[in-house]
Amino acid sequence: MPQLRKNPVTREWVVIAVERSKRPSDFVHDEENPTDRAPWVESCPFCPGNEHMTPPAVLAYRNADPSEPMDGQGWWVRVVPNKYPALAIEGGLGKLGVGMYDLMNGVGAHEVIIECPQHNLTIETMSHEQVVDIIWAYRDRYVDLNNDERFEYIMFFRNYGKRAGASLEHPHSQLIATPMVPIEVLQELEGCQRYYEFRDRCPYCDMIRQELDDGERMVCENDEFVAFEPFASKFPFETWVVPKRHSPSFINMSPGEVECFAAMLRDVLGRLARCLNCPPYNYSLFTAPCKADPASAKFHHWHVKIMPRLSIAAGFEMGTGIYINVSAPEDAAAFLRAAEEKPEQHFAVIAGG
Amino acid sequence: MPQLRKNPVTREWVVIAVERSKRPSDFVHDEENPTDRAPWVESCPFCPGNEHMTPPAVLAYRNADPSEPMDGQGWWVRVVPNKYPALAIEGGLGKLGVGMYDLMNGVGAHEVIIECPQHNLTIETMSHEQVVDIIWAYRDRYVDLNNDERFEYIMFFRNYGKRAGASLEHPHSQLIATPMVPIEVLQELEGCQRYYEFRDRCPYCDMIRQELDDGERMVCENDEFVAFEPFASKFPFETWVVPKRHSPSFINMSPGEVECFAAMLRDVLGRLARCLNCPPYNYSLFTAPCKADPASAKFHHWHVKIMPRLSIAAGFEMGTGIYINVSAPEDAAAFLRAAEEKPEQHFAVIAGG
Numbered sequence: 192m193p194q195l196r197k198n199p200v201t202r203e204w205v206v207i208a209v210e211r212s213k214r215p216s217d218f219v220h221d222e223e224n225p226t227d228r229a230p231w232v233e234s235c236p237f238c239p240g241n242e243h244m245t246p247p248a249v250l251a252y253r254n255a256d257p258s259e260p261m262d263g264q265g266w267w268v269r270v271v272p273n274k275y276p277a278l279a280i281e282g283g284l285g286k287l288g289v290g291m292y293d294l295m296n297g298v299g300a301h302e303v304i305i306e307c308p309q310h311n312l313t314i315e316t317m318s319h320e321q322v323v324d325i326i327w328a329y330r331d332r333y334v335d336l337n338n339d340e341r342f343e344y345i346m347f348f349r350n351y352g353k354r355a356g357a358s359l360e361h362p363h364s365q366l367i368a369t370p371m372v373p374i375e376v377l378q379e380l381e382g383c384q385r386y387y388e389f390r391d392r393c394p395y396c397d398m399i400r401q402e403l404d405d406g407e408r409m410v411c412e413n414d415e416f417v418a419f420e421p422f423a424s425k426f427p428f429e430t431w432v433v434p435k436r437h438s439p440s441f442i443n444m445s446p447g448e449v450e451c452f453a454a455m456l457r458d459v460l461g462r463l464a465r466c467l468n469c470p471p472y473n474y475s476l477f478t479a480p481c482k483a484d485p486a487s488a489k490f491h492h493w494h495v496k497i498m499p500r501l502s503i504a505a506g507f508e509m510g511t512g513i514y515i516n517v518s519a520p521e522d523a524a525a526f527l528r529a530a531e532e533k534p535e536q537h538f539a540v541i542a543g544g
Numbered sequence: 545m546p547q548l549r550k551n552p553v554t555r556e557w558v559v560i561a562v563e564r565s566k567r568p569s570d571f572v573h574d575e576e577n578p579t580d581r582a583p584w585v586e587s588c589p590f591c592p593g594n595e596h597m598t599p600p601a602v603l604a605y606r607n608a609d610p611s612e613p614m615d616g617q618g619w620w621v622r623v624v625p626n627k628y629p630a631l632a633i634e635g636g637l638g639k640l641g642v643g644m645y646d647l648m649n650g651v652g653a654h655e656v657i658i659e660c661p662q663h664n665l666t667i668e669t670m671s672h673e674q675v676v677d678i679i680w681a682y683r684d685r686y687v688d689l690n691n692d693e694r695f696e697y698i699m700f701f702r703n704y705g706k707r708a709g710a711s712l713e714h715p716h717s718q719l720i721a722t723p724m725v726p727i728e729v730l731q732e733l734e735g736c737q738r739y740y741e742f743r744d745r746c747p748y749c750d751m752i753r754q755e756l757d758d759g760e761r762m763v764c765e766n767d768e769f770v771a772f773e774p775f776a777s778k779f780p781f782e783t784w785v786v787p788k789r790h791s792p793s794f795i796n797m798s799p800g801e802v803e804c805f806a807a808m809l810r811d812v813l814g815r816l817a818r819c820l821n822c823p824p825y826n827y828s829l830f831t832a833p834c835k836a837d838p839a840s841a842k843f844h845h846w847h848v849k850i851m852p853r854l855s856i857a858a859g860f861e862m863g864t865g866i867y868i869n870v871s872a873p874e875d876a877a878a879f880l881r882a883a884e885e886k887p888e889q890h891f892a893v894i895a896g897g
Contacts, residue, residue: 192632192635192649192650193629193630193631193632193649193650194647194648194649194650195631195647195648195649195650195651195723195724196645196646196647197645197646197647199644199645199646201727202727202730203727204722204724204726204727206630206631206650207650208630208650276546277546277559277561277860277868278546278548278559279545279546282545289775290754290757290758291552291747291750291751291754292549292550292552292754292775292776293549293550293552294547294548294549294550295547295548296545296546296547296548297545297546297547297548297559297560297561298545298548344864346860346863346864348858348859348860348862348863349859350858350859354856355856355858355859356856356857356858356859357858365859365860367860367864369557369864369866370548371548371557373557373863373864373865373866374554374555374556374557374864374865374866375862375863375864375865376863376864376865377555378731378865394644397644398644401643401644401645404643405643422642422645423645473858473859473862473863474859475859475860475862475863475864476863477863496863498859498862503707503708503709504709505701505703505708505709505710505826506701506702506703506708506709506718506826506827506828506851507630507699507701507718507720507828509701509728509826509828509851510699510701510726510728510729510826510828510829510830510849511697511699511720511722511726511727511728511729511828512726512727512728512731513722513726513727515630
């Protein structure tokens with residue numbers, strides 16, 4: 192019998208369709224392994240030496256005299272405006288009504304975080320230190336853009352693989368700053384508030400406690416973070432990374448927490464890559480809105496949602512918002528728990544492809 | 545400058561990214577034209593003669609003595625339970641809490657409406673009479689399943705093409721009856737109510753008036769229906785079909801309205817097929833919940849959303865719910881308006897492939 196499970200925050204139901212079920216190994220993806228690619232690609236706008244192919248950098252971590260132009264080489268993380276931005280950085284909001292409809296200028300920021308100079312790495316094959324610096328770059332860009340009065344939200348996300356919407360291979364994440372709180376974030380916040388008003392506790396703090404107790408959906412944990420498959424997973428192998436300490440925004444992380452967050456991202460994405468052969472995925476970082484009411488801090492708990500793209504949402508999902516998931520999160524979690532990194536396996540991926 | 549536009553019902557903002565824009569003709573799809581396929585396929589479980597390959601029919605329109613077994617040939621519309629149902633028809637709800645989480649048995653109905661005997665037709669290449677009978681089959685199944693006290697909602701949808709999640713070629717739609725009102729429908733209803741409370745009018749009635757007045761997003765109309773590209777289209781060539789008469793449920797259609805609805809579906813899907821070369825799409829039919837409060841009838845207006853699958857939602861869309869649409873609905877509408885059916889074109893599709 193399939194099960195209907197409810198997301199305690201968003202009220203979304205999902206179908207866990209065990210009758211239609213696939214074994215975790217049925218999801219193994221046959222996409223090219225990035226480690227088989229060249230470490231430098233002449234035509235890639237994100238590879239070193241091609242800095243002129245992107246708009247000028249807004250941030251670069253590099254070993255260079257600060258007086259040197261920022262768009263030289265020698266960087267290890269580089270952030271540039273998106274060459275084809277979804278939103279434009281210049282101009283006022285120009286809010287307007289047209290009859291019954293509301294619109295405004297598409298003002299915002301759309302930037303690309305070029306995560307490392309090497310073309311063929313992934314978060315899990317980068318060094319720990321490199322991933323730590325990516326997180327610091329996220330934080331630096333957040334702090335800078337947060338000064339812009341027009342912005343209400345800054346969303347960091349990563350598209351990996353063609354099926355997840357990535358058009359470039361070179362390792363990168365993106366951010367988009369928007370002049371309103373996006374509907375998904377609004378509904379998430381409203382859900383957290385509803386839960387808090389009902390139970391006087393943060394839903395994510397409750398989730399962490401229950402997942403650590405139950406254990407069956409746990410993927411891994413370290414000193415500061417847990418990773419688990421959510422009870423009402425919309426997608427096969429959906430994985431959430433949540434800080435143990437209640438905090439509304441990722442920018443409040445201590446340096447020690449940044450280290451643990453980077454370690455956790457590498458660990459979880461490494462397990463997914465080893466289990467499913469580098470599947471396409473998206474991740475999104477849910478953090479507090481720029482102008483969040485301080486009172487909302489007690490019920491908002493930042494986190495990352497990793498969504499492998501192993502299935503296609505069709506008319507039913509699009510019409511109802513009820514996702515049919517053919518993989519029980521408990522099975523996915525067991526598979527991912529067993530995929531703990533073994534140094535020799537990791538070496539095999541790097542060396543043998 | 546890109547534009548941010550708000551859906552007046554759901555509060556969803558979309559980015560109309562004219563800078564990233566493509567011409568309507570850039571979306572032309574290169575999938576196989578169904579009319580090039582054989583009209584009968586030996587291995588297809590929905591082709592006549594293969595009735596034993598599906599579960600027994602729950603409805604068949606046919607020229608046959610009613611005493612003959614329902615699963616014989618001679619049918620022109622046939623409805624069967626899905627062989628791999630997402631939800632199971634037998635059993636109670638068994639609502640249950642597990643710690644902080646809520647779940648219930650995956651009880652529901654999942655049926656396939658086999659729309660015609662021919663393997664290689666589409667809604668737009670079927671006869672008008674055939675499409676009328678598909679609508680009657682939707683209605684008959686709705687009325688029957690509505691008697692089941694466990695069901696709160698019945699969603700009809702159609703997946704066309706592999707990229708839209710269709711696993712079988714033979715023309716078919718599906719229905720899923722769920723034991724709760726799905727979140728998308730709930731949010732739509734809440735949005736309609738919010739609008740009604742604010743303006744004392746139904747938002748879809750307002751939309752019809754404004755779209756007919758403006759004209760620039762109109763695709764076509766007939767006596768009873770309008771089709772337009774929504775102001776805040778999430779997807780390139782997203783098209784809504786809305787009845788002119790305010791009515792909460794499609795089952796209240798008069799026979800004349802059913803005729804007009806069938807004509808409108810054929811017209812709109814024909815334009816999309818001619819403009820974009822049979823693009824993959826999903827459509828979903830939004831109608832009132834089974835146990836809708838009669839007071840909600842004044843603000844709920846049934847309609848169909850057609851969503852061509854010409855782009856990939858990535859991390860930004862999934863995280864924020866803000867869709868980036870690279871085609872302005874006004875451009876798409878102009879393209880579709882110009883694609884009025886010409887008899888000779890239609891003939892060419894049928895005859896020449």
